[in-house]
Amino acid sequence: MDLGISGRKAIVCASNRGLGRGCAEALAEAGCEIVINGLDQDRLRETAKAISGATGAMVIPVTGDVSDAGVQRALLAACPEPDILVNNNGGPPRKDFRELDRAAMAEGVVQNMITPIELIQAVIDGMAARGFGRIVNITSMSVRMPIEGLDLSSGARAGLTAFLAGVCRQVAGSGVTINNLLPGKMDTDRLRGGFERAVSQSGQSMDTVRAAQAAEVPAGRFGTAEEFGQTCAFLCSVHAGYITGQNILLDGGLYPAAF
Incomplete structure (x- = not known):
């Protein structure tokens, strides 16, 4: 299927490995120009070279923690008018909630709620003005189903989900969609x-x-990073313009519910 996004520009956060890399690879295969991001400079350069070599896409690496304001500026300098934003970030490590102090909780909220909101604030008006935008947030199955030890990550990602539920409806009429991908055991x-x-x-x-x-x-x-990435690419496609405000599980049926 032609996703209709060849030539579009995408920022994919935390994408030098895992699910973020899967999304970057799928968007590059669809013909997008990609800005990728990660903490390990050498790994990031290798990832950019590998994706570019496999797809022929332009891939620009930006090293650093996406929660850092300077890194966010660097991402936007590398791609001033993105058509696609894939928000992703590492989450807090497993820890009993009793062991979390204020500093740890604040850091977790910055990583998994505030950072994606900041990036959305930076790009959404430009997307709306141009009449096309796709924002995909990688959250977690734990938004719907508790996972022991991931209370902080779950809470921050659930906060992001609730925050954007209204935002997505403000921009839907401008050709901009916002959706969340909830990975299970990948x-x-x-x-x-x-x-x-x-x-x-x-x-x-x-x-x-x-x-x-x-x-x-x-x-x-x-699940695999490849199939996760392909789902992300579809949500970024011209065919998904009527899908917004959705939480899409990729969990092999692990979450036991009818709705």
Whole structure:
């Protein structure tokens, strides 16, 4: 399917690996010019080279923490008039809520709520003026379904979701959509880190832990960054202009609900 976004310009945050990289690769395949971002400069340059080599797309790397105001300015300098913004950021580590102090809670809210709002503030009026814009926020299944130890991440991402529920309806008539992608158990470094923690706590082998967690998913497997990225690219396409304010689960059926 031709997504109709060839030549569009996209900023994809936290995209040197995992789900962010999957989104960047899919948008590059669709013909977009991409600005990617990450903390590791060497990895980011390698990622830019790999995506450009595979797709022929222009890929510009911007190193740094997307929550840093200077890095945000650098992203916007590299892409002053983005048509697409994919918000993504690392979340707080697993921790019992009793162990969270004020500084940790404030940092988590900045990472997963304030930062994406700041970037949306910076780009949304330009998108509306040009009559086209796609904003996709990578949140988490934990917005709908509690995950032990991720209370801070869940709360901040749920706050973002509620904040944007009204915003998306203000700009829908200008050709701008805002949607959220909620990953479940995706085969990423973050999930593998959870496996390692489970191995150390249980004494079971990595294969046993991995198989047990995959068995919890009705699809019988973990999701991939590639299929996640393709879903993101569709939401950014001309075909998705009537989809806005939605929370789309990619969880293999793990969240047990009819609605």
